[in-house]
Amino acid sequence: MTQDVLVWFKRDLRIADNPVLAQAAARGGRVLPLFIAEPAAWAQADASARQWDFVAESLGALRHDLAALGAPLIVRIGPAQEVLDRLCRETGIRLILSHQETGNGWSFARDRAVAAWARSAGITWQEIPQPGIIRGLTNRDGWAARREGAMRLPAPPAPSALDGFALDPGAIPNARSLGLAADPCPGRQHGGRAAGKALLASFLATRGHDYRRAMSSPLHADTACARISPHLAWGTLGSREIIGHLARTSPHPIGAANLQSFTARLAWRDHFIQKLEDQPDLEFTCLHSAYAALRPTTPDPARLEAWEKGETGIPFVDACMRSLIATGWINFRMRAMLVSFASYHLWLDWRATGQILARRFTDYEPGIHWPQMQMQSGTTGINTPRIYNPVKQGHDQDPLGRFTRTWCPELHDLPDTHLHSPWTWPGAPGLLGKAYPAPIVDIATAARQARAAIWEMRKGQGFHAEASSIVTRHASRKSKDFVNDRAPKPRHRTNTSPGQLSFDL
Template sequence: MSSPVEGVSACSRLSPYLAWGAVSMREVTQANEARRRALPPANKTWRKSLRSFSGRLHWHCHFIQKLEDEPRVEFENLHRLYDDLRPRTPDVARLEAWEKGETGYPFLDACMRSLQATGWLNFRMRAMLMAVASYHLWLDWRAPGLHLARMFTDYEPGIHWSQVQMQSGTTGINTVRIYNPVKQGFDQDPTGTFIRTWLPELAQIPDQYLHEPWAADNAAEVIGRDYPERIFDHMAAAKAAREKIWEVRRRPEFRAQAEAIVIKHASRKNRSRRKAPAPKRSDQLSLPFGETS
């Protein structure tokens, strides 16, 4: 789920078939359980992986139910205090740069170009694309969400719009995750294989500077000519976004709405989560898998 290099072959790639009804959820679930039962107890790695896969199938249905229960998720912020957070009319130049994979951040752009060419991208990178659009570029989630919906061959409205709002921080109940596009590149594509595949214009940039080409000695020969300059400073943009998000979360009326959303939409796996906790900066802004912005 994390690496765009390994995800191409390691993920099941069944999502388009499920989305379009070419295969049923029942068939996939039964096949998965049959395979898990057939494995010897000593094969703990694959048994664990298949249990995780089964959990993802359950989440598939959970998110579809969210949209069926509250269709406005596709068009309105789930938590209404975020209604005026971002301009409804997107910055056209920033949106187009993001859509074309021309933001000046190689790993981010490689993910978008890969999606454009194949119609598929692994989960972590989908989340990063949406989060950068919402936080670093400060775009309202509707326009970027529509672009991704058009790109995904496995577009499923219930899953898609719930995830778009989750990665944009507008649900009011999910952890705010601001992905660092440079760090993600180092973590998920350390050798630069993925970037080299989708950004041939960076051929002259040495490997050690591939994730930050603006720092290369020959940057002036490539940046601004063959490859665009950065359209935002990822550190400054993340800091500004975090402060704006917390301006909303600190408002006294925020928690009441969040608790109502938890009761209606949160997972029932753990009943103790039915009451939304008071927002704590360390908890609500914890970043996944040790990421920093």
């Protein structure tokens, strides 16, 4: 029996490796592909125009691909429940298919409201699981094996043809029409499946040959890393199709070690998304309750603004933030350092800084972002606190100062020995507080105070019992895909641990 289907696209903006679209096509009826631009979603504190611009480009490409199959993408603006209700009434559709979304708190509440509407309206809404993410888990036992099994399944191909509806496709709105503030980002990556496939191909052919060594350096990571993270976040590429492609094409020019690192990061990506799937309040609540009152919930406004603008007076921190503002991306180690500096040296709450970073990241993925914000801020109770020394990081990752001088041109003439600590330069009185800010904190004192406060929390009654339950629910289990690999040791080794894994995809 054939059945008409509405396919609700969310973060799966592709036709290949899309089980939702494949199942809709298999029903044999007409298919209504739909994307809903929800102004309320884009009014959230973690949303930005740079993200929407990437999505809009991806929607244009998706519309082209679907039109070639016979069912152009329909775009509507408004609350999801109202849009779905109107289209179902207009077309007589009684079945909606979409993937399960592990999004932010707003999308979680939206989906619950849509589910209630569907039940009351007699509409069937089926949510198809994302490969590797399992809804309803109570612990991690066996999760890795189930994920690996899902990834070994063949990715469903794109349908050869679709029978669509004769509806006005609707315009793809711009950021301004969704109420988003101006967000200049001249180095932003572009959306669309073709752009994602081109990045993956060039990484596997040439760019990834120095991946393991170069991923930690902001000087080289922008080319050595795959840079497909926004395409994974918005679903123009799928993890399963990538893993299948890697399995079919061997050997690879970038070498086995670099390929192992890359596939490990795909596994760790799912591991962190599963955390938010299992515990949606990780966006708002400290994973370990002992840290709930660790930092002021209202951040110091001067410190927060200086960090947000890249004006802390700590050159390497400021360079990383300014680079992120201008490009929408920075490598994982520098993301971790930005969070570490904000959380430990500036003693800012991770929820406030997390929203700022979420808006800056074109590749913002809630399931990775919020567990990482907590991990790098020391509020999980199960990860060793990592307090990055930003001066040491500057010397290690940018010893000649090329990256720092690019983004902090005020410091162009400083000698290398003083570039990452300009307060030690004899000419500092004429520079600091004038052309460049004086350091907002003494980094040694701030780190010492933060470390003492964090470890003091671990002495509390019941701390370890709660930490043990967190391990059961969230910690990874041994698996061949979860490789805590390391680049070759540099001469001046920076501090690393299994907790500091890179997601430089």
